[in-house]
Amino acid sequence: MVVIVFEIFLLTLLVITAVGIVRSRDLFSAVMLLGLFSLQIAVIFFILDAADVALTEAAVGAGVSTVLLLGALALTSDREARPKGRRLLALGVASITALILIYASFDQPRLGDPQAPVHQHVAPWYLEQTPKQIDVPNVVTAILASFRGYDTLGELFVIFTAGIGVLFLLADGSGRGARSQLPSAEAQGLRHHLIPRVVGALLVPFIVLFGLYVQFHGDFGPGGGFQAGALVSAGVILYALIEGEASALRVLSFRALAGMIAAGALLYTGVGLAGILRGSQFLDYSVLLADPIAGQHLGIILIELGVGLTVTGVLLTIFHAFAARAQKR
Amino acid sequence: MSSLATHLPVLQVVVPLLTAPLVFMLRQHGLAWAATTAASLCAFAVAIELSTAARGGATLVYEVGAWPAPYGIELVVDAFSALLLLMVTGASVFALLIARRSLEAEIPEQRLHLFYAAWLLALAGLSGIVVAGDAFNIFVFMEISALATYVLVAGGPRRQALPAVFRYLVMGTIGATFYLIGVGLIYMMTGTLNIADMEMRIRDVSDLRPVLVAGGFITVGLALKAAVFPLHAWLPNAYTYAPNAVTVFIAACSTKVSLYVLLRFDFVVFQGNQAGHVAQFAMFMLPLAIFAIVIASILALREANLKRMLAYSSVAQIGYILFGAGLVSATGLTGGIAHMFNHALAKGALFLAVACLATSLSATAVSDLAGAARRMPFTMAAFVIAGLSLIGIPGTAGFIGKWFIVVAALEHGVAGALLILPVLAGSLIAVLYIWRVVESAYSSPAGDMATRQEAPLPMLATLWFVVLLNVYFGLQPSLPLDLARSAAARLLLP
């Protein structure tokens, strides 16, 4: 009961934030509010028992997308012109669609109803079979990596496509030209601010360490390759902000990042093909080792590693592509 | 080999998917092109193999990860999907054969390997949608193909490509998200994501409102992605400003894949629950289809830019496909589905001709084509034949689907006969807009346009091969018709 009241409070706050985002004409505040929106929705996800999703939404929505949006604002403009016309049409379409969805809601199962079809079909099978067939405590990881591993392969390639797209649009593609632009005054990050620099430098190793923990602990608690990739890249981005982009690129060059992207994607697909080569289906990890459960464990660790590599590589590549653009101006 | 044959449905997707990171690392654009073409050819061979099996009446089912169906993800290849696979992989192969020469002029060399990687991802995404037997898996691959297609379109040489692709991105994402909402509502009411399982379980759902709304959201979302008439705003500019080879590829297959998913959901999933759902579908879709045919054809007629004229013509042709489906009869659906294939052939050939024209003409407007026929006689001759196929002249591929659609409409008596009028009007307008191009191209040239300067031989050969395919499938239509017939029979199964 208390939880429901708290949740309703948060949901209402969420709506207020959303309205604030739309009304704000200052894009910088809109971006900040969007980060806040993501954090609030992450808390709601946590209340609704979705720990993995909450972690991801906080890392991605509040972290990565805010960084990307700020990067884009720095390259464009952070004021919005006064919009003209079309508001009534937009309002009409939006209200009608919302009313249709609310109309549908009255026949939907209530929040937490144990009789809801989603709790009767398919899901109980996962909860029951995970200990027997895969034997990892985190059922979300089991479904993500094994039962629906093909979706996750697709997810990996979605982020891979985005990386290729950003490189195609923003970088010159050779991976070399960007570096020569870097050592300008602006690239020196926060060098002249002592306090953030010291504290930031102190935090970077811990962020990366936490990222690795999330990567390899994903079988047991919330976490996995994607969240880990987001965290590790957050650590490296922080490092780039403190020590300047050039230093960050010295640690992980464009070429190394490209290698990570391709290696992750190839690793995941390769594990899938190994299933076929060993006489079973694509992405069947049980046949990787003599013991099916050990095979599942190995497969899950490998593909999570692949996801982690590609995500880190893509996110950092995107960050550097935006940053390199800024220096060219 | 027989063991490999069972893996064909997944290899259809994995081959291009696996090649993409390799091409990304290659950096040398000639090699990148070769690898992309080789992977496309492999995918095409797999599709041919699958369609042979599907033509024999087989439905191939593949359980990824060896997990049983509603729990794991299932891939399903039947006649309908086999036809679509042929279109997707075939379009990719033919577009790639001209892409080498055509793209070098449009995209900086050092970015070409990224472009080819995106191409492979688009191919894998589209094939992935077609073979998927799981509603959420369709969403994932829809996003791969969509993101990759945005990259491909953004490679266009003119700056207008950027706003065009931005609009495409926003509308495409809204469409995909609407689809996701619809799938979520069905999942809420049935507890499953597997399409075959949904079909069974949705019959037992007693609370109809969420299912009805889910039907609406899925239909609107996919209609947005398929550029069904009032939601087509993204299409003309995206086709116009994309690189020529990309236009060949996406015009031939990308909207049709969305239509495929739309028909699957509306006929297979919802029909089980909604008594009269099919009638609702017809009431909703037929008027849209008629508007699409008439209005988009008129827009094409008024359009000065050659590529945009053909793009509007595509919107009109999507109208024909929907018109056939909206008649909700075996003949109508057969016609609509066969028209998907035949239109892909005709429009693919036309855009191939445009790509060939672009090698020595800088003109983009229809009126600037004067003398083109003297300068590039083979290209223009091919354009004329492909145009005849688009109009639907007997003896070309474009005729078959339209003929079935007309016959299906006549089955409905007087009302049906009245419904034919817009179809015929659309074909008449098509005659006019193709004639505009032909007239302009065969008119007397101005100045140096008289010198002969044909497109390079490999491009011309590809163009003529596809044009001859148009004629072949016009005279010998059994392959698309067989597949379309069994697809229609499956969709109408109660």
Place this chain on the structure above:
Amino acid sequence: MELLGLYNYWVFPVLLMTGLYAIMSRANLIKKLIGLSMFQAAVFLLYITMDKIEGGTAPILQAGNPEQLYSNPLPQVLILTAIVVGIATLALGLAIVVRISETYGTIEEDEIQGQDAE
């Protein structure tokens, strides 16, 4: 109390349509992308609301507690994927906006159309 269980399903369309309103009514391309992010985030709420079961906890199996109820893990898996799709779309969209800003000098849709009409 009975209707309170539907509150999530009412907030979801409101958020969704706030996002759509921002996309449709604003000319600024970055604002459109912000709206698009909200639009997608609203769908996450729809799915995650479904997973909750009365008296359940997060689906991380606890050894030695066989009676424990767990919330449905499947929608969570789907939304993990959807979040990734969202960030991928946002990154690509922003890259396009940056290029538009460089070639046109503005990110307002009507001004871009004005320049192309010339």
Place this chain on the structure above:
Amino acid sequence: MTAGLALDIGSWVLMLAGSFFVFVGGVGALRMPDFYTRMHAASLTDTLGTILILSGVILQAGLTLAAIKLAAIMVFLLLTCPTAAYALANAARLSGLSPRPEQTPGKD
């Protein structure tokens, strides 16, 4: 039993005190006249308040893994909260916002 009760009381006192400081910070952020004083109110009380609340929660958790994690979060907050406040104020100063209240237009 009495030790448990004492722990309970101690933790509740800490948590309530923490909530009080966070609340005061919120009021300060709303009522103070200009950017710097608002920020000052919010940042100081937030650091103190969250640390008090976390200490209370640690007492509730007892000697478990959770308590260690909470302690780690506490150390993290001790480092980041003041740094964030500093960075914010510094950024405002650099962008030309004067610390004198009469020159700053109120937030609209």
